[in-house]
Amino acid sequence: MSTPIALVGIGKIAQDQHVPAIGASEDWDLAATVSRHGNVPGVENFADLDSMLAARPDIGVVSLCLPPVPRFEYAAAALRAGRHVMLEKPPGATLAECHALQTMAAERGLTLYASWHSRAAGMVAPAKAWLADKSLKKMEIIWKEDIRRWHPGQDWILEAGGMGVFDPGINALSIVTEILPDPIHVAGAILHVPENRQAPIAAQVSFHHPTAQVTADLDFLQTGEQTWTIRAETDQGTMTLTFGGSRMHIDGVEQTGADPDPLNAEYPRLYRHMTGLVASGRSDVDLTPIVHVSDVFTLGRRVAAPPFDF
Numbered sequence: 382m383s384t385p386i387a388l389v390g391i392g393k394i395a396q397d398q399h400v401p402a403i404g405a406s407e408d409w410d411l412a413a414t415v416s417r418h419g420n421v422p423g424v425e426n427f428a429d430l431d432s433m434l435a436a437r438p439d440i441g442v443v444s445l446c447l448p449p450v451p452r453f454e455y456a457a458a459a460l461r462a463g464r465h466v467m468l469e470k471p472p473g474a475t476l477a478e479c480h481a482l483q484t485m486a487a488e489r490g491l492t493l494y495a496s497w498h499s500r501a502a503g504m505v506a507p508a509k510a511w512l513a514d515k516s517l518k519k520m521e522i523i524w525k526e527d528i529r530r531w532h533p534g535q536d537w538i539l540e541a542g543g544m545g546v547f548d549p550g551i552n553a554l555s556i557v558t559e560i561l562p563d564p565i566h567v568a569g570a571i572l573h574v575p576e577n578r579q580a581p582i583a584a585q586v587s588f589h590h591p592t593a594q595v596t597a598d599l600d601f602l603q604t605g606e607q608t609w610t611i612r613a614e615t616d617q618g619t620m621t622l623t624f625g626g627s628r629m630h631i632d633g634v635e636q637t638g639a640d641p642d643p644l645n646a647e648y649p650r651l652y653r654h655m656t657g658l659v660a661s662g663r664s665d666v667d668l669t670p671i672v673h674v675s676d677v678f679t680l681g682r683r684v685a686a687p688p689f690d691f
Contacts, residue, residue, distance in 0.1 A: 384659070385412035385439055389430060389455055390446035391419030393532070394469060398498070399446055402648035408656040412440050430455050434462045441465060442492075442659065448535075449474040450542040453482065456493075460485045465492040467655050471551055471671050474542040483666050492658045494651075495666040497555035501650040502626030503638050508611075509560040511631065515615035517561070517593040523610045524553040525603035528582070534691050538580070545580030546601040547674045553597065554670040556611060556626050565590045567673055570681035575689040582686055586677055 386409045388399055400421055403411045413425045415433050420426040427433035433440070443459040444467040445452055453473055459466050460482065472495035473479040479495070486493035499505070526549050528538070537543045544551065557565070565588040572581040582602060588595040593614075609625040621630045629636045658665055 383408055383410040384442060384656075385410050385437075386442040386444055387411075387413040387415060387433055387437065387440045388421070388444050388446060389415040389433075390448075390469075391416035391421060391426075392446060392535075395419070395446040396421075398648040399444060399469075402652050403444075405649060406652050406656075409442075409652060413437050430458055434458065434464070442467065442655070444655075445469060448537045448543065450537070450540075453478040456482050457485060460489060460491055460493070463489065463491065465494075465659050467494045467496060467651075470495070470497050470555065471544065471548075471674070472666065472668065473671070476668060476671060476675055479666065479668050479671065483664070486664055490662065491664075492655075492662065493664040493666055494655050494658055495668065496651045496655075497552075497559075497667070497670060498647045498651055499552035499555050499626055500559045501647040501654075502556070503646060504622060504629035504636065505556055505559060505626045507636060507638055508556075508613075508620060508622050508626070508629055511620055511629075512560055512613060512615070513562055515613075515617050517563070517590065517595075517613060517615055519593050519614040520557070520561075520590070520595040521610075521612045522553045522557060522586075522595075522597035522599075523608050523612075524550050524597065525600040525608040527603050527607065528601040529691060530607075536691070539575065539578040539582070539689065541579045543580050544674060545574075545578070546582055546584055546599045547580075547677065549601070550584065550597065550599040551670050551674055552625065553599075553609070553611065554673050556622065557595075558667075558669040558673070560611075560622075561590075563591050565595055565673075567676035567680055570677045572677070572681040572683045573686040574683050575686045577688040577690070581681075581683075582689055584677065584681070586681075588673075
């Protein structure tokens with residue numbers, strides 16, 4: 382029997398990924414949505430979360446797809462109402478918010494899941510296994526995509542709290558922190574901030590690693606082919622992840638995995654994991670990627686970039 386779930390925030394990521402993943406799942410039934418501007422045909426929609434929580438006590442799980450700044454209040458309200466909560470990445474606008482939600486969930490015996498969809502890409506687990514016994518010499522993160530294509534008209538992403546290029550960049554960081562055997566931390570950064578915006582449109586980051594040079598080159602103005610690449614040079618060869626972790630090459634030879642759809646299976650995997658968490662009464666809140674973003678904003682040197690408009 383499927384479990385009723387509510388989806389809050391019916392924007393592009395919800396329509397493109399969450400709705401299809403829930404619809405294809407035997408574990409979940411999309412019983413309600415909460416949105417002032419969007420809806421899912423055939424699904425009851427509420428204009429605000431409080432109305433949904435009051436009207437639908439049968440819905441025990443809430444999945445939040447809102448921008449990061451308002452997300453805390455929605456998550457806290459759902460937890461106070463006794464509902465399990467799944468968070469789209471990033472899990473919050475600040476680390477303090479995330480820690481507060483962890484405490485609230487633990488005190489109430491509820492599941493809190495900070496999902497990192499890029500970690501669920503098909504070749505991330507094989508990459509982690511391959512790197513496990515290698516000595517890293519160099520890692521390059523090259524993450525370049527088109528803000529106008531993936532976030533059309535979404536001004537919030539370049540405002541305070543929106544994270545700018547680190548909205549996609551945190552996907553790369555979620556993969557890197559999953560596959561590296563050794564921890565890294567931010568050593569320095571340059572943030573390119575448009576004159577009319579609050580968040581960076583591009584960034585270069587250097588990390589401390591025990592044996593290797595680790596860098597990231599992020600750009601939100603890439604046109605044409607999008608670049609989501611992580612290249613790791615080791616004492617036993619070079620591993621390259623491309624297409625957001627869905628393809629892997631070792632010394633130029635493409636590796637095959639068991640997953641026939643290694644990129645588009647990300648969100649179904651997230652919802653399967655949420656099923657297991659709720660069933661076992663556990664939470665999964667790894668904040669390592671957002672720690673790196675917070676450190677970047679603390680250490681990063683800001684330089685002016687040309688004004689940006691959609």
